[in-house]
Amino acid sequence: MRSIWRHRLFWPVVALLTLIAVNSIARPNFIKLRVRDGELFGAIITILRDSAPLMLVALGMTIVIATRGIDLSVGAIMAVSGAVALTIIDGSDDPGNLATVLIAVVVAILVSMVLGVWNGFLVSVLGIQPIIATLVLMLAGRGVALLITGGFITTVNSEPFSYIATGYLFVLPFAFFISVAAITVIGLVERRTALGVLTEAVGINPEASRLAGVRSRGIIWGAYIVSGTLAGLAGILYASNIRAADANAAGVFIELYAILAVVLGGTSLNGGKFSIAGTVIGVLIIQTLDSTILFLGVPSAQSPVFFAVVVVVVVVVQSPRIRNALGRMSRSRKPKAAVAAAVVEDKQKAEVGR
């Protein structure tokens, strides 16, 4: 029992379940699923579908943060990616052609990958601090996107392109499958190979890792490439959803929500140990919260405040001090020594963290 309580994902899961419970009580329709034309509908399905862009960006952000970095440029990369894809489709003779859409998507993702390569180059080769290195593209990226679309919001009417964000495969949204595929691929690559533990080593102690023979540069560079690529895919999903490339609106603030999702999932901004499962839960918390705000009819002007209050509660509950205090309360019947030992243990952890 205590091991469950102490698990690093305990509080994120509790937060998510609480949100779902509150929603289910407030609106019984929340957990109801309806089948229409062999496709599932319902609030939960919507959450799974709409969370896809944030999920992709947050997965990349997790890897970057594990290396002690941060990627602020993801929103801008989304804008560029959407602009590239839509410009290609818009300029073609047959926007509805599947081949055209495929080419557009592939080119857009390749461009995003190149932007990731650029970020990684600045950080891993030139040694520029990640927050500054990615700030460059964060500021410049939207300008590039506007340049590509000629300053307009490019809109297209393309059946295959819309399918990406709004279509269904079997009974579930296609976007959901993209999320699941990304989670699976990242999870498998990180944990089935040694990439995960090497990334953690680089994040915890870069110099010791370098001297141990770890190719730190490649690992850090790779993290930014993955982040850029996933942001590009997220940009496609966003553009597909609104059938337009809006350089000023695509992925605005998504870098901050992605960082929030990573932190909610228990990965420290100091780098090192990371949790893909934690990030997935973090994203679902944010998306469920978003849906809750919409549904409860919180006026849009106040919704950020509501959002912030819930986030603060979740973050505070997760903080080491509060966790210790709660832990102490739950074990108050046990001898004092055990509690003191736990305090000592936490202090040791705190020391290690320093």
Add this chain to the structure above:
Amino acid sequence: MPADNEVPPIVEMRGITIRFPGVLALDNVDFTLRPGEVHSLMGENGAGKSTLIKALTGVYAIDSGTITVAGEQRTFHTAADAQEAGISTVYQEVNLCANLTVGENVMLGHEPRRAGGIDWRATQREAARHMESLGLAIDPRSMLASHSIAIQQLVAIIRAMVLEAKVLILDEPTSSLDRGEVDQLFAVIRDLRAKGVAILFVSHFLDQVYEISDRITVLRNGALVGEHPIEELPRDALVTKMIGRELEDLATLEKSSHRAIDRTGTPVVKAEGLGKRGVLEPADLEIYEGEVVGIAGLLGSGRTELVRLLYGADRPDAGQVEVQGAPAKVHSPRHAIDHRISFSSENRREEGVVADLTVAENIVLGMQARQGWMRKVPKKDQDAVVAEYIEALGVRPANPNALVGNLSGGNQQKVLLARWLATAPELLILDEPTRGIDVGAKADIQKKVSELSSQGLSVIFISSELEEVLRLAQRVAVMRDRRKIGELDATQVDLDGLIDYIANAGEGSAA
């Protein structure tokens, strides 16, 4: 002058018990510190020295027992509480702000103020005055990071003095100091003792303990063994108390240095004119199969720089390296490892262990880095390797899942040794592998080095303890002022001869 028992103690710890998960770190330990004495706390790594110090400085909460400071029973919740009570600590690893100036570090939190702001000029002046009183002649406006670890250590001690400590705890203060600096430090310690400061001294150098201490308290496995005035506790009795058994004779190791080395073939590694401007003058070095080459010289003489260039940790701008007779490009640690050269840094915490990873992950890291991330070392092989080395090197706790950051220095060093041995190197470079670790762990590591080299492993062994270098090495390269000044046959030279060579050789010819 030893303090007599009539003086009321400044610190009295009674029945101190501290439990960590699964470990009884301190078991009902008493400790008494009197004003105007230098009191050494002795024990092997893991005996509870650091834990006792951390209990006294408020870092760890005690489970039972009492702490009385200056006649008043105290409970320290934080390190600040202890500092408030006049207890200052200088830790083994320098705990200052490397990115501030020396003066700022010395005065941090105690800067003279003027008109609501910090009076920087007065701050520097005050800092300079404190530094001068301890005979440290460096610019208080220079960055701390620009100085050697030895200087930083002295700065940490000066800082403790600024806090007007009544109790000064020195945890391995001399582990990175050379002899001259140790003398300087000891002069300061005697000065402070005469002023009535109580000094708690922890060092693994027995010579220094006997040189400076008035009294010794011995701990073993978290329990008190005894408290003795220094003149009543001869060295061999102390060592026996510390390890609980007679220290194994190191005579077998003496033979190691006399082992004949076949130097007719191709050297395993040969460096020619290896150097870097401003760091090291071009130097040559050859290492043959099964040979232990010691590198001797003072701190900052270029001995670390030489091996870092050889390993590719820093990039040389002159010279070439041959591995097994073939020219080799060693521009990064990766290249070195591909050529089966391994390097264990003197800076264990910053450049050695990955603290938040487990013992097992740290051991496997070298192998895994060598294989690349695509080919993960199978779990079964990992477990086998980890179990083998934990057993062979005696890592304690013998728990592969313990976080390395929670291990004592000696055990961290064993984990690092395991990391490198697991990569099956042909040349193993060990920079200060025994610094700051206890007698038992030190003997373990020396024995392992001797054993492996007799099986054909080539080793470069750097240590400030020249006895250790002479015991293990067949040949000693001597460094001075970032230059290699010569090589000695370890069988033909004794300690005095080596010291003399380090100090005087080639003095006449050098410009």
